[in-house]
Structure formats: structure tokens, C-alpha cells
Amino acid sequence: xxxxxxxxxxxxxxxxxxxxxxxPSGWVPARWDGTDAKSLDILAGTPINCLLVTSxxxxxxxxxTARGIATLAVLKPGADPADPARKAIRAGLxxxxxxxxxxxxxxxxxxxxxxxxxxxxxxxxSRARMPLGGPDPIVGTYQGVWPGIQxxxxxxAKAAPSGSPWIDTNTGFIRSVRAWGPASVWLGYLPPxxxxxxxxxxxxxxADAEMAGARWIVALDDDFFGRLGRGDAAALKTWRGMAxxxxxxxxxxxxxxxxxxxxxxxxxxxxxxxLSGGILDMIAAKHTPMRAIPGQxxxxxxxxxxxxxxxxxxxxxxxxxREMLKNFARAGGTVLTAPPGWKxxxxxxxxxxxxxxxxxxxxxxxxxxxxxxxxxxxxxxxxFNVSSMLSNVLTADNGKQVVVELVNYSAYPIENVSVQxxxxxxxxxxxxxxxxxxxxxxxxxxxxxxxxxIDRVSxxxxxxxx
Amino acid sequence: xxxxxxxxxxxxxxxxxxxxxxxxxxxxxTARLAAMFGQLGGLDRIVxxxxxxxxxxxxxxxxxxxxxxxxxxxxxxxxKLVGATAHLMGQAGARRIRFVESAWATSxxxxxxxxxxGWNVRQLLxxxxxVEFENTNALGKGKQYARFKVPGGxxxxxxxxxxxxxxxxxxxxxMAKLKNHATCGVTLSMKNCFGMLPASxxxxxxxxxxxxxxxxxxxxxxxxxxxxxxxxxxxAELDPSSSREPEYRVPHIVADLVKSRPIDLQIIDGIExxxxxxxxxxxxxxxxxxxxxxxxxxxxSTDAVAAAVxxxxxxxxxxxxxxxxxxxxxxxxxxxxxxxxxxxxxxxxGVPIAGAMFRYES
Numbered sequence: 001x002x003x004x005x006x007x008x009x010x011x012x013x014x015x016x017x018x019x020x021x022x023x024p025s026g027w028v029p030a031r032w033d034g035t036d037a038k039s040l041d042i043l044a045g046t047p048i049n050c051l052l053v054t055s056x057x058x059x060x061x062x063x064x065t066a067r068g069i070a071t072l073a074v075l076k077p078g079a080d081p082a083d084p085a086r087k088a089i090r091a092g093l094x095x096x097x098x099x100x101x102x103x104x105x106x107x108x109x110x111x112x113x114x115x116x117x118x119x120x121x122x123x124x125x126s127r128a129r130m131p132l133g134g135p136d137p138i139v140g141t142y143q144g145v146w147p148g149i150q151x152x153x154x155x156x157a158k159a160a161p162s163g164s165p166w167i168d169t170n171t172g173f174i175r176s177v178r179a180w181g182p183a184s185v186w187l188g189y190l191p192p193x194x195x196x197x198x199x200x201x202x203x204x205x206x207a208d209a210e211m212a213g214a215r216w217i218v219a220l221d222d223d224f225f226g227r228l229g230r231g232d233a234a235a236l237k238t239w240r241g242m243a244x245x246x247x248x249x250x251x252x253x254x255x256x257x258x259x260x261x262x263x264x265x266x267x268x269x270x271x272x273x274x275l276s277g278g279i280l281d282m283i284a285a286k287h288t289p290m291r292a293i294p295g296q297x298x299x300x301x302x303x304x305x306x307x308x309x310x311x312x313x314x315x316x317x318x319x320x321x322r323e324m325l326k327n328f329a330r331a332g333g334t335v336l337t338a339p340p341g342w343k344x345x346x347x348x349x350x351x352x353x354x355x356x357x358x359x360x361x362x363x364x365x366x367x368x369x370x371x372x373x374x375x376x377x378x379x380x381x382x383x384f385n386v387s388s389m390l391s392n393v394l395t396a397d398n399g400k401q402v403v404v405e406l407v408n409y410s411a412y413p414i415e416n417v418s419v420q421x422x423x424x425x426x427x428x429x430x431x432x433x434x435x436x437x438x439x440x441x442x443x444x445x446x447x448x449x450x451x452x453x454i455d456r457v458s459x460x461x462x463x464x465x466x
Numbered sequence: 467x468x469x470x471x472x473x474x475x476x477x478x479x480x481x482x483x484x485x486x487x488x489x490x491x492x493x494x495x496t497a498r499l500a501a502m503f504g505q506l507g508g509l510d511r512i513v514x515x516x517x518x519x520x521x522x523x524x525x526x527x528x529x530x531x532x533x534x535x536x537x538x539x540x541x542x543x544x545x546k547l548v549g550a551t552a553h554l555m556g557q558a559g560a561r562r563i564r565f566v567e568s569a570w571a572t573s574x575x576x577x578x579x580x581x582x583x584g585w586n587v588r589q590l591l592x593x594x595x596x597v598e599f600e601n602t603n604a605l606g607k608g609k610q611y612a613r614f615k616v617p618g619g620x621x622x623x624x625x626x627x628x629x630x631x632x633x634x635x636x637x638x639x640x641m642a643k644l645k646n647h648a649t650c651g652v653t654l655s656m657k658n659c660f661g662m663l664p665a666s667x668x669x670x671x672x673x674x675x676x677x678x679x680x681x682x683x684x685x686x687x688x689x690x691x692x693x694x695x696x697x698x699x700x701x702a703e704l705d706p707s708s709s710r711e712p713e714y715r716v717p718h719i720v721a722d723l724v725k726s727r728p729i730d731l732q733i734i735d736g737i738e739x740x741x742x743x744x745x746x747x748x749x750x751x752x753x754x755x756x757x758x759x760x761x762x763x764x765x766x767s768t769d770a771v772a773a774a775v776x777x778x779x780x781x782x783x784x785x786x787x788x789x790x791x792x793x794x795x796x797x798x799x800x801x802x803x804x805x806x807x808x809x810x811x812x813x814x815x816g817v818p819i820a821g822a823m824f825r826y827e828s
Contacts, residue, residue, distance in 0.1 A: 164529030
């Protein structure tokens with residue numbers, strides 16, 4: 001993926017000198033194998049401001065710093081990371097990324113060693129070893145599913161029990177991780193090898209993470225990166241589309257701070273919740289707005305505003321937490337408790353990020369009950385013509401504003417999407433990465449909520465209702 | 467030109483069929499349809515002051531798409547055609563226009579199924595006075611199922627229990643897509659009526675004794691393959707030892723249905739469609755743009771012309787395209803006395819078949 005110097009094409013020439021490096025929480029990361037400072041030109045006009053590099057040259061680092069781009073050295077298990085970490089900081093990099101499962105205590109030792117250097121240490125571990133609820137400004141993993149619609153061998157989309165295609169997503173996992181605290185969440189998975197990755201798939205990878213409040217560490221396949229470096233017109237067009245989606249979410253970073261508008265709370269042992277394809281993703285596929293609550297973080301505040309709760313793993317709750325759910329039920333909430341003895345993954349294995357067949361079979365029992373309980377009820381919002389999409393329904397000001405984020409995982413724009421939100425709203429605005437900011441007609445739905453119709457959704461779109 | 471086999475002497479009467487070219491849904495579909503209804507003698511005389519029930523062709527889950535395209539341009543009838551039909555029927559004085567379909571694997575409101583298909587329900591409601599919707603996959607808004615006996619006895623069942631909408635109507639319309647069907651060769655106005663069967667009774671999770679009012683399955687095991695019987699509340703199969711082959715059963719059931727619930731008006735959407743099967747779950751399908759519309763007053767005659775437009779002999783025997791592996795529903799319906807599939811007897815109005823032909827197979 002090395003880039004040829006002469007081939008680099010500048011997209012925008014105006015680059016601010018000595019720009020300020022953003023704090024880690026504002027870093028928009030990408031993996032970058034170009035060590036030539038000219039390669040940074042391609043980042044102009046994008047919100048990417050943090051590069052993960054495996055090798056670096058002084059001119060590259062200084063040029064990046066001058067552009068306000070943080071550089072982080074990627075360190076892998078195998079050798080003691082102390083020396084390369086020290087060397088990276090001395091070379092002017094802003095920190096290191098420890099990618100992989102290092103021996104316990106290694107990251108703390110590197111942090112201690114770099115104390116006083118104003119260096120940032122980011123851990124990209126397996127999902128099983130993520131330091132959740134800790135003080136780090138960034139938590140991350142190198143693992144993830146490549147988002148998109150599952151396709152059968154014959155080219156047809158895989159049909160889920162609902163009859164809709166199944167969408168591989170990391171959103172359930174991200175929701176669970178974000179329930180542990182305010183740290184930025186980074187996903188460092190790579191594009192699938194030996195595959196042609198289209199622009200739409202890259203945009204879906206970005207939007208899948210961003211919709212749930214995380215950031216995908218942009219990683220381009222070798223072919224794409226090479227074509228980009230040569231100024232290939234099609235590659236540049238794809239890159240601009242990706243940048244547009246990134247910019248869309250970064251321009252609305254306030255959405256990350258909003259709470260779920262979902263009236264359904266899913267209380268789940270955190271190890272189960274870190275697997276993709278589980279109950280959270282199944283509920284998301286039905287576009288039922290929900291809030292993920294790790295059993296360990298169950299509090300009355302977490303349940304506030306919810307009307308239904310699914311207690312996936314009752315045995316893992318403390319007596320006090322069980323009492324909370326009883327009080328929730330006494331106050332009129334509906335609680336669905338998994339059958340006694342039901343338990344998903346007992347111990348999350350480092351290499352595992354999805355449920356296996358046996359676990360999926362077991363999950364089907366509780367899934368059937370969840371479907372029966374939720375039915376066609378509006379638990380925050382109901383969405384129509386969204387089978388190739390996933391959504392996130394968020395709120396600010398105790399329900400006075402609702403934001404509905406939509407991500408399209410298909411290669412085609414979807415026309416005529418309907419959104420029916422619980423509550424009365426007078427104004428609705430459609431916001432898209434393409435720059436659309438359009439007022440939508442609002443109407444009263446049959447059930448007394450607020451409805452809006454969206455003409456077209458390309459990669460993603462958001463409706464904001466006030 | 468199609469080499470269509472002549473029908474035997476004494477076949478039932480034929481009815482005129484209107485055939486028109488229409489290359490895009492962006493054309494004035496309403497004007498095209500109005501002209502076609504005029505060629506059939508006018509819509510007024512059929513619908514004025516009447517309750518009209520229109521069975522839509524919306525097979526399979528709206529979530530399953532062909533190349534991600536809206537289902538209206540692939541395997542569902544297109545909502546613009548539906549809206550145009552409602553508008554014209556309203557203009558012609560229809561008192562009530564009820565759109566029906568047995569929505570796949572659900573008994574929820576049909577409006578939600580339409581929304582999930584990307585249709586604008588509010589526009590449809592505004593297209594004419596008295597527009598309403600009913601999901602006929604279960605009891606719906608009715609209090610009991612309507613029993614439709616097959617006059618003269620059925621091929622597979624003596625009678626079928628259907629949603630009340632098929633009985634509580636003055637005019638019954640089948641609005642279908644011009645496409646192939648893996649089990650029946652072609653999906654046209656008659657095969658569309660297989661979807662009248664409520665999954666509550668004929669579905670794979672139908673109740674054994676009584677209907678299951680919350681069905682979540684299709685009808686594969688019960689009706690296609692005969693691996694189980696419908697709910698006992700409905701008339702039982704005439705001969706449970708008969709063939710269990712779907713390619714035998716489904717055409718016979720369709721012929722029974724159109725005999726027991728006559729179709730007064732047929733509208734077939736061939737503007738854009740698919741060839742090679744009825745939906746995205748069929749391997750090898752492809753999108754096509756035949757650019758045609760058909761309307762008729764006898765389902766066998768209308769389907770015969772439609773099959774000819776697709777490049778097939780509507781009287782082809784089993785073993786010949788499009789009925790390579792299945793019985794010919796058109797001939798079964800003809801044998802039931804529903805109408806004639808004999809092209810020589812059918813008065814095609816508007817564009818001649820040769821001028822509208824779009825071969826579904828080369």
C-alpha cells in the first residue's frame with residue numbers, strides 16, 4: 001500500500017499551517033500506510049484528523065502535525081512495546097495504538113512510561129478484553145463484522161425469519177459498549193480480504209459505527225488506496241462520498257450525546273451484549289428503538305422513560321437490581337424475563353464476535369417472546385420500507401426533540417420511507433450527507449403520533465423532529 | 467407470432483381484452499388505463515354505485531427486493547397503476563374501492579404492508595372517495611370467513627374459506643403482474659388469486675382445528691405440498707391421496723379459486739417486471755421492461771393474451787414452456803368453464819399481440 005510520491009494528486013491545495021491538534025475525543029481516525037507527506041493532501045476536505053501508522057518519517061509526522069492531524073504509532077504484540085512507544089513519541093507522534101491482545105498489564109506499563117509526555121495510549125483489543133467503564137478517553141477493538149446485507153451464494157439476499165434480509169452490523173455491540181461510559185469508541189476492523197469493496201460498502205461501514213455513536217477507523221483496501229494515490233477519478237469520487245458521510249456525522253457530533261428514545265430496555269450481561277448478531281441486533285433489525293443496559297449498569301435512571309424491559313439474564317443481576325425491575329413492573333412497565341437457567345455465552349472467547357448456531361437457536365425462544373411482547377407497538381418510532389436499513393432513534397430535552405438516524409446498507413437509494421414517531425412534533429427536517437436540509441410535512445398518525453415521509457435515502461439520512 | 471394451439475369445440479366463451487403499450491410508469495398511466503377501459507365498454511357500467519374489491523399482486527415479503535429495486539418495478543404491481551385505477555374507478559362512480567391482499571406472513575393492517583413496500587398510502591387514500599384496505603390473510607375486519615363453493619365440484623377442494631372482502635363486494639378485480647412463476651409457469655390475473663387464501667387457515671402455522679388469527683408463515687407445506695391439511699374449520703381436501711406435487715396442486719387450486727370467486731375485471735401490469743420467476747427468492751430471475759398493460763373481462767381470455775404477449779402459447783401442454791414442469795392453469799380454468807384460452811376467439815382491442823410481444827424466453 002506504499003504510495004508513489006510523483007503520483008499523488010492534491011485534492012485541495014489550501015491547507016492551514018500549524019493547525020491545532022484536537023483532543024483525543026475529537027479524533028476521527030484512519031489507518032494510513034503512506035509515509036510520504038504528499039499523501040496527506042488527500043485528507044484535505046475530510047474530517048479525518050488522526051492517522052494510525054505502522055511506519056513514519058520525520059517529514060510526514062511534522063507535516064501531519066502542521067495540518068492538525070494527530071499521528072499514532074501502531075504497536076502489535078510480540079515484542080516489548082516500550083521502546084517503539086518511546087521512539088514514536090520522541091519522533092513527534094501524539095501517541096501509540098496497542099493493537100491486539102497484549103499480556104495483562106502491558107498497556108498500563110506503557111502508559112506509566114509515557115506519563116508526562118502528553119502522549120495518548122489507545123488500546124485496540126479483542127472485544128472480550130475491552131477495558132469498559134475505565135478512564136481512557138478512547139476504547140476500541142480491532143474486531144468487528146463488516147457491515148452489510150448478507151448475501152447467499154446464488155447472489156440473492158439471505159432472508160431472516162422476518163422475511164427481510166439480515167444486515168450484519170456492529171451497532172448492538174456499540175450500544176452496549178457506550179452504555180458503560182462516555183469514552184469514544186473506535187472500531188478497527190479491516191475491509192474483507194479478497195473482495196471488491198464498493199464505495200457504498202465503505203460508506204455503510206462508516207455510518208454503521210457513527211449512527212451508534214462510535215467511529216470506524218477508516219481503512220482502505222490496497223487496491224483502492226493505490227488508485228487513490230494515482231488520482232484515479234473513480235477512486236476519488238468514492239473517497240469524496242466517504243468523506244461526505246464522515247463529515248455529515250462529525251458536523252452533528254451532538255447526536256452522540258443524545259439518549260435513546262426507545263421505550264424498550266434490554267438488560268443483558270455485558271459479555272453476551274458484546275457479540276454481534278444477538279438480541280440487540282435482532283431487535284434493531286425490526287427497527288424497534290431500544291436502549292441497551294448492561295446488567296452491571298442497571299439503575300433506575302437507566303430505566304427512566306422505558307415502558308418495557310427484557311431481562312435476558314436474570315441470574316446475573318444482584319438482588320437490588322432484581323428489585324429495580326420489580327419496581328419497574330409495579331409502576332406499570334412490562335418485564336419479559338428469559339426462562340430460568342437461560343444464559344447465552346458463558347465466557348466471551350477472544351476470537352468470537354458473533355453467536356454460534358447453538359446460541360442462536362437458544363436465542364430464538366426469547367426472541368419469539370420479545371416479538372410477541374413488542375408486536376406492532378410504537379416503542380419510540382415505527383419505520384416502514386426500511387428493510388435494507390438500520391436506524392437509531394434518539395432524544396434531547398426529555399423528548400422535546402427526537403432524532404431518527406437511518407443508514408442504508410444496500411447499494412441502491414431507497415425511496416418512500418415512512419417514519420412514525422411517538423409524540424407530537426410540529427416541525428421535521430431531513431438532513432443528509434449530500435447537503436439536503438429540507439423541511440418535511442408532518443402529519444398525525446392513526447395512533448396519534450407524528451408521521452413524516454422521506455422521498456429518498458442514499459447512504460444515510462437523519463430526521464430531526466421538534 | 468405465437469403458434470397457439472386451437473381450442474376444442476365447445477370451449478367456454480371468450481371476452482375482449484384491451485392491450486396497450488406503456489413503456490414507463492412516468493407516462494400518463496391514468497390516460498392509458500382510461501382508454502383501455504373505454505375499449506372494454508367503459509368502467510361506469512361495471513363500477514358505478516358499486517363496492518369494488520381489488521386483489522393486488524404483492525407476493526412475498528416487501529423486505530425482499532430484486533437488485534434493491536422497489537418491488538413495484540419488479541414483482542409487485544406498481545403503486546402508480548394502483549392509484550390510477552382507484553382514481554378512474556372513483557371518477558366512474560364506484561361507491562367503495564377496497565384494496566386487498568393476503569400480506570405475507572402477517573395479519574397486520576394492509577396499510578403497513580403497503581408502507582413497507584414503499585407505497586404512499588395517503589396518496590392512495592386521496593386518489594378516490596371510499597378507498598379502504600384489508601389484509602385478507604386472516605379474519606381482518608370481518609366477523610366470519612366467507613365460504614366459496616366451487617360450482618360443479620372442485621379439483622382439489624370442494625370449497626374455500628376466504629376473508630369476507632371477497633364476498634362483500636359487487637365487483638371483484640384481479641390486478642396482477644406480467645411475470646413467470648416457478649410453480650405455475652406464469653403469474654397473471656388468475657394465479658394472483660392464489661393469494662386470496664388466508665394463511666390463518668391455509669398457512670403452515672394455521673390452527674389445526676380453528677384458524678390462527680396471527681399467522682406468521684406462508685402456505686408452502688399446506689397448499690403447495692399438501693404435507694398438512696388446512697384448519698378443520700374449512701372444507702377438507704377432496705382426495706388426500708392425490709398428487710402432492712406443487713406443480714400439480716397449485717394450478718388446480720388456482721383454477722378452483724377463480725371458478726368459485728369469479729373475477730369481473732383483470733388488470734395486468736407489464737410495464738416493468740421480472741422474468742424467470744415470481745420473486746427475488748427464485749434463482750435466475752431477471753428484470754425486464756415489456757412496456758405493456760392489459761385489461762379484460764374474462765380471466766382466462768385475459769391471461770391467454772398476456773401469455774401470448776410473453777411469447778408463449780397459452781394452450782401449451784405440460785412439458786412445453788412456460789408449463790415445462792407444471793399443469794397449465796389456463797386450460798384447467800377453461801375446463802372448469804371459466805372462459806376460453808383460445809386466441810382465435812378473443813377480440814384483442816388496442817395494440818395487436820404481435821405489436822406488443824415481449825418474449826420472456828429467447
